[in-house]
Amino acid sequence: MLRKFFLALSVITVVMTAACINNEKLPPEQKNFPTVKAESVFDDTNAKIEQYLNDGTEYAVYLAYPTKSNEVFIYNSKPMRSASMIKVFIMATVMDKAQRGELNLDESVTLMSSDKVGGAGILAGYASGTEFTLREVVELMITHSDNTATNIVIDRVGMSAINDYIQRNGYGDTILRRKMMDFDAIAAGRENFSSVRDLGTFFLRLYNYECVGEAYDKIMLDFLVKQTDTDCLPAALPDKQIAHKTGALDGLYDDGGIIYSDAGDAVLVIMTENFTGEYNTIQHMKAFARAVID
Numbered sequence: 001m002l003r004k005f006f007l008a009l010s011v012i013t014v015v016m017t018a019a020c021i022n023n024e025k026l027p028p029e030q031k032n033f034p035t036v037k038a039e040s041v042f043d044d045t046n047a048k049i050e051q052y053l054n055d056g057t058e059y060a061v062y063l064a065y066p067t068k069s070n071e072v073f074i075y076n077s078k079p080m081r082s083a084s085m086i087k088v089f090i091m092a093t094v095m096d097k098a099q100r101g102e103l104n105l106d107e108s109v110t111l112m113s114s115d116k117v118g119g120a121g122i123l124a125g126y127a128s129g130t131e132f133t134l135r136e137v138v139e140l141m142i143t144h145s146d147n148t149a150t151n152i153v154i155d156r157v158g159m160s161a162i163n164d165y166i167q168r169n170g171y172g173d174t175i176l177r178r179k180m181m182d183f184d185a186i187a188a189g190r191e192n193f194s195s196v197r198d199l200g201t202f203f204l205r206l207y208n209y210e211c212v213g214e215a216y217d218k219i220m221l222d223f224l225v226k227q228t229d230t231d232c233l234p235a236a237l238p239d240k241q242i243a244h245k246t247g248a249l250d251g252l253y254d255d256g257g258i259i260y261s262d263a264g265d266a267v268l269v270i271m272t273e274n275f276t277g278e279y280n281t282i283q284h285m286k287a288f289a290r291a292v293i294d
Contacts, residue, residue: 034075041065042073045292049075052288055276059285062200062256062269063292066207074197079173080271082194083247084120084145085254086176088202089194091223093157093165094138095216105135105219109152117181121146135219142223142245147180154179171198199256199269206243207258207267224257233259233268236286237293253278255285263294 034046045063053059061075097103109132116124123137123146134156140146141153154162159176166174173195178185205211206220224243227234232255233242244257256269268289275281 034073040071041069042071045073046075048288048291052291053284055280055284057275057281057284058273060196060271061288062196062267064200064204064267065264066204066267067264072200072204074200077173077195077197079193079195080273081249081252082174082192083249083252083254084150084180085194085199085245085247085256085271086174086192087141087145087150088199088220088224088245089166089171089174090150090153090157090162090176091138091142091220092169092202092212093162094134094153095212095220096165097157097161099213099216103134103157105138106133108132109134109137109156111148111152115148115152115155117147117151117179119147119181120144121148123148123152139223139226142220143226144228145246151179151181171202174198194271196256196269196271199271200267203243203256203258203267203269207265221258227257229255232282232285233257233289236289237261240293248278251275253281253285259293261294266293268292 042063049059049061053061058076060077060080061073062077063073064071094103094105098105111123111126111128111130111132113128118124121140121144123140134153137149137152141149154176162176166176171194174193176192177190178192202211206217209217211217211220221243224245225241227242227244227246229246232246232253233244237259241260242257244255247254251274252272253275254271256271257267259266259268270285270288272281
């Protein structure tokens with residue numbers, strides 16, 4: 001009887017393993033939703049994705065309630081174009097180097113005409129030769145998603161150092177392959193990538209002051225709370241304090257970060273690809289955020 005039992009158990013295990021492997025090979029629209037434990041804080045999250053993120057856009061979601069559970073909910077996580085979400089990892093690299101004594105946040109940075117690029121930001125509007133502290137440049141990179149500021153920071157710390165920080169900290173889906181507004185790199189197929197898993201892990205570590213270290217994590221949180229793009233999560237949850245970053249490119253809009261709530265804090269990251277339109281996609285993201293945040 002025991003031999004029959006273990007034989008049957010082995011067959012079931014093989015079948016379940018094969019099902020999981022086959023599921024990974026399916027395109028996102030055919031994947032099963034993540035399995036949720038009975039009586040989980042996420043017991044209705046799959047249904048909410050079906051209800052609110054149903055417009056034909058490809059969505060990926062990371063959700064955690066760190067004051068309620070150690071579980072995390074991850075839907076359709078894979079490397080996706082990161083847009084300006086990559087900037088949180090660039091910021092963290094700077095803070096890591098500051099903590100190690102390899103740079104000083106108050107060191108002077110001179111804006112050169114060759115630094116200036118288009119797109120998001122305000123730094124390009126300042127006169128060439130204007131001096132800022134590195135801290136101010138990093139803050140603009142986050143609060144205004146400033147592309148000129150981002151490129152200055154990349155030049156200061158080095159792209160290889162940023163990718164070393166990313167890999168050293170286990171963000172396996174994330175890579176910085178180009179500077180901001182580098183259209184030649186884009187044409188050559190060099191894109192920056194991340195995933196909701198990596199971004200959610202980053203924000204959860206930051207929430208727990210386990211990203212770089214409490215002092216520098218608090219600096220990062222202060223920058224993220226001052227985010228000026230408030231079209232999505234802050235518009236959906238106007239009574240919450242939110243430390244977050246957004247990103248946008250042709251065909252995508254992302255938003256993610258830490259949501260502080262009296263009913264229980266949350267980490268929520270939503271990434272998209274092949275959206276049905278920025279306005280429409282943001283409306284669906286807002287509805288989902290309201291549904292999963294108390």
